[in-house]
Amino acid sequence: MQELKKLPLINKDIIRQNPLDFIREDKNINNLQWKSTSGSSGKPFKVPKHYFSDAIEVILGYRAWSFGKFSYRLREPAIVIRSFSPKENEPIHKRDIIRNFWYLSPYHINDGHLPIFLKTFKKSQAKVLKGYPSSVYILTLLLKKHNIKLPQIQTIITSSETMLPKYRNEIESYWQCDVLDWYGQNERTVTVQQCSYGNYHNNDDYGICEIDTDNTIIATSLNNDIMPLLRYHTNDKAIPLHEKNITCECGRAMHIPFKGIEGRQDDILYKEGKEAIPTINFYNLMEKFQNIKQFYILQEEDLSVNMEISENQPLNDNELLQLKEGIIQRLGNVPLQINVVKEIQRNKQTDKVKIIESKVKL
């Protein structure tokens, strides 16, 4: 690890300038297939696709999804409420027979489509549910509203968005099963997942995970043999551990690098004077408002804030006032607009629901 630290950090901007410098020298670059990723900054970024690293990722998935009490096996049926965006007039479900994945659209988790969801759960006999934290959360609220329990599910796997404490509480108390969050990136550097004890274990055989002084995740790939990134600044912020070198009751020796994921560094809000405010402060604030179903905070370049909220129950004037005061207390006297919307929209390009987005340039 000390040797590794002699190397400089690299980031997306550096790679973007000369992507071919990061490709293995003996690789015929003309045969490479590229995968574009949609960074929140909107600037395009692409990484080479490779069968080998895709295969390792799949195998790693099988291991990671068995970190709960239920052991996931090859071709185990799973309900997947992510990475699927049906076109208009297309069915809201599809099946991947090879992997035995039963996809349901994260855009259609509502009263009208509930029967299709229930039918798919029953038919699949899946014991595993995978999704974005937001899609599993919305499904949980819908099932709760209709008083429907689905005891067949034994492990829930979430990834690709920030797992808010509010989401986790709701999901865990309803499903009463393992809820395992997974962290990885398109750049294929590190993957980290939770076990049933809630600790995030790094896949040490896949990549090396360092945490910078500002809590950014610095990742070194051990498995990507086309574009092996060393000390890559991921732009993701971790929630640091208070103690170092903790061991887990699950008995796995895999390193525990952080307590959780806070979110993208790009999506940090700034106070007057451009002082960065950790996102976790807003998550904590929002915990107090049980009638808020979901929220989205957008900070414009001039620091003004537009907030959208969707409600479980209508907020009264006093709650709205408390919400405004809470935001102002954290961000200072920036212009603030709060709009109540029916539903927080999922981004059609990324499929994800953003929680906090910042357009502030430093």
Ligand SMILES: [Zn+2]
């Ligand atoms: Zn563990």
